[in-house]
Structures are given as C-alpha cells and as structure tokens.
Amino acid sequence: MNKEKIKNKLTEKGLKVTPQRMFIFEAIYKLNNHPTADNILDYIKDIHPHIATGTVYKVLNVLLENNLIKKVKTENDKMRYDANIESHHHLYDTESDVIEDYYDEELDKLLREHFNTKNMPDFKIEEIVLQINGKSYNSR
Amino acid sequence: MNKEKIKNKLTEKGLKVTPQRMFIFEAIYKLNNHPTADNILDYIKDIHPHIATGTVYKVLNVLLENNLIKKVKTENDKMRYDANIESHHHLYDTESDVIEDYYDEELDKLLREHFNTKNMPDFKIEEIVLQINGKSYNSR
DNA sequence: GTATGTGCAAACTTTTTGCACTTCG
DNA sequence: CGAAGTGCAAAAAGTTTGCACATAC
Numbered sequence: 600m601n602k603e604k605i606k607n608k609l610t611e612k613g614l615k616v617t618p619q620r621m622f623i624f625e626a627i628y629k630l631n632n633h634p635t636a637d638n639i640l641d642y643i644k645d646i647h648p649h650i651a652t653g654t655v656y657k658v659l660n661v662l663l664e665n666n667l668i669k670k671v672k673t674e675n676d677k678m679r680y681d682a683n684i685e686s687h688h689h690l691y692d693t694e695s696d697v698i699e700d701y702y703d704e705e706l707d708k709l710l711r712e713h714f715n716t717k718n719m720p721d722f723k724i725e726e727i728v729l730q731i732n733g734k735s736y737n738s739r
Numbered sequence: 740m741n742k743e744k745i746k747n748k749l750t751e752k753g754l755k756v757t758p759q760r761m762f763i764f765e766a767i768y769k770l771n772n773h774p775t776a777d778n779i780l781d782y783i784k785d786i787h788p789h790i791a792t793g794t795v796y797k798v799l800n801v802l803l804e805n806n807l808i809k810k811v812k813t814e815n816d817k818m819r820y821d822a823n824i825e826s827h828h829h830l831y832d833t834e835s836d837v838i839e840d841y842y843d844e845e846l847d848k849l850l851r852e853h854f855n856t857k858n859m860p861d862f863k864i865e866e867i868v869l870q871i872n873g874k875s876y877n878s879r
Numbered sequence: 880g881t882a883t884g885t886g887c888a889a890a891c892t893t894t895t896t897g898c899a900c901t902t903c904g
Numbered sequence: 905c906g907a908a909g910t911g912c913a914a915a916a917a918g919t920t921t922g923c924a925c926a927t928a929c
Contacts, residue, residue, distance in 0.1 A: 672812035672813060690862055693865065703857075705853070706853055709853060713845070717843075720876070721876050721877050722871070722873055722876065723873045724871055724873040725833065726871075727869055727871050728869070728872070729867055729869055729870075731862070731866075732865050732866045732867070733863045733864040733866070735861060735862050736860070736861050736862065736863070737862075
C-alpha cells in the first residue's frame with residue numbers, strides 16, 4: 600500500500616490529508632499483525648517522536664468512522680486495529696495471542712447457503728466472522 | 740442454577756466457598772445477557788453494598804481461570820462475562836450492542852466436516868465461534 | 880480565510896495491586 | 905491453625921476530551 604493510495608483513500612472520504620494521518624494509516628498497514636493502539640504508538644513515536652498520543656487515538660477513530668480500518672477484539676486481549684477491511688476470518692492462537700487472517704471462499708459459500716435455508720425472521724445478518732481458536736505451529 | 744450447584748462447581752475446582760463468590764457467580768447467571776463487570780457490580784452492590792470493587796474483579800478472574808465462566812468481546816464494546824461455558828455462537832446486534840446466544844447443531848456439523856476435509860497443517864483448531872453481526876428485530 | 884486537525888495535559892474509565900485483616904476448611 | 909480470600913485505597917492501563925494553536929484546502 601503506497602502513499603498515493605493512502606492519500607486517495609483519505610481524499611475519497613473527504614478527509615484532509617495531514618502528515619499524521621498519512622503515517623498513522625501507513626503504520627497500520629506495515630504493522631500488519633493486528634496491532635494494538637500501543638503497538639502503533641511505539642512504531643510511530645520511533646519515527647515521529649513529536650506526535651501526541653491523543654492525536655493517534657483521534658486519527659484511529661476517524662479512520663474507523665470512515666470504514667478505512669476495522670477493530671478486532673478477542674478474549675484476553677485489548678483492542679486491535681486492522682487495515683484489512685475485506686471480510687475475513689481470524690485464526691487466534693490462544694497461547695501467543697497472535698491473530699492471523701483466514702480466507703476461505705468455500706467456507707463462506709457454505710455459510711451463505713446454510714443461513715439462506717435457515718429461517719431467522721428476527722435477525723438480519725450483515726456479516727459473519729469466524730473466530731477460530733487454537734494453536735498455531737507456524738515456524739515463527 | 741441453584742446455590743447447591745454453584746457451590747459444587749467451586750468445590751470441584753478446589754476453590755473455597757465464600758459468600759462473595761457465591762453471589763457473584765449467581766449474579767452472572769441471573770444477568771444472563773452477557774453482563775459487563777459494571778453490570779455485575781451494580782447488581783451486586785444493590786444487594787450487598789459492602790462488597791469491594793476489587794473483590795468482584797478478583798472473583799471474576801478466579802472464575803475465568805477455572806473455566807467456570809467465559810469472556811466475550813466484540814468490536815465497539817467492553818469486556819463481558821458469560822456463565823454459559825458450552826460452545827455456542829453469538830448474534831451481535833450492531834445497533835443495540837445486545838449479544839444473544841445462538842445454537843445451531845447443523846451448522847456445527849457443517850463446520851466440523853468442512854475443517855476435517857480442509858488441510859490446515861499449521862493450526863490445531865480447539866473451538867470455532869461465529870460472531871454473526873446484524874440487526875435484531877426481537878420485540879423487546 | 881476558515882473549517883478542520885493537532886498537541887498537550889488533564890480527566891475519565893476500567894482493571895489491577897499491595898497489604899492488613901478476616902474467614903474457610 | 906494456616907492457607908486462601910476480602911476490603912480498601914492507591915495506582916496502573918487505556919482512552920477520551922477541551923482548548924489554544926496550526927494547517928490543509
């Protein structure tokens with residue numbers, strides 16, 4: 600995700616393009632492992648020591664309100680942010696607290712079919728997110 | 740869930756049965772709509788005004804560590820507690836922040852079958868929780 | 880030029896901690 | 905009786921807010 604694209608995303612939403620917004624938004628892409636506000640703050644403050652904590656939170660909230668990023672929460676964990684706004688599922692490693700994105704079109708199709716036949720008159724589904732808890736054996 | 744059963748659950752885990760633990764645990768059952776710590780505190784303090792906030796948090800953490808209750812988290816929301824430790828899914832009303840439990844054996848079977856055929860060598864699944872986001876039209 | 884955004888510090892909310900005292904088993 | 909639990913108040917985390925100043929458009 601390059602600077603030009605990030606700039607366009609801000610402009611499309613009618614948001615002013617400020618340096619702070621640019622590098623905070625970039626940071627979420629770079630820290631692609633569902634960073635916490637704290638991760639983002641650390642990363643940013645290394646490069647731009649003068650940024651205010653309040654500004655980072657304000658920018659995160661503006662990006663959230665404009666659907667440019669998402670929030671992710673898991674049990675035993677604080678709020679995290681995700682620059683990946685496509686619909687996707689999460690593999691959650693219960694030991695390390697690492698969240699990995701999980702895509703599975705076949706599964707999504709299965710779910711769509713299941714809930715189409717299922718009659719749920721009281722609830723209008725907008726989105727289904729699977730949280731798959733377990734242990735990851737990734738060599739990292 | 741009666742007092743005797745709650746008492747047994749504590750004893751089985753080798754936990755001392757104190758009045759505080761009894762009525763905090765009971766409160767989570769009674770406030771069955773995935774209460775926050777704050778909901779629990781309000782409820783308890785009405786009946787037992789002398790209980791300390793710290794004690795409630797300590798008891799909640801003891802119950803969690805002993806798998807007697809679960810935590811539930813959603814985006815845009817604070818931590819909640821759930822006395823229902825059976826595996827189940829959640830219908831999350833994005834407008835009202837209400838979480839309803841959702842059971843669907845057929846769906847669980849579908850998921851089991853799907854992930855059995857799916858080869859995921861790097862990940863050992865322990866539990867799958869669907870968060871179904873949408874709008875509830877429940878007459879309440 | 881003006882609406883919008885930022886920096887800063889203070890405040891707020893939620894949760895944890897340390898320690899003396901109390902209670903369960 | 906001794907280990908474990910509770911009460912209290914202080915502190916730690918995480919996040920929000922208000923307002924003067926700065927900047928994008």
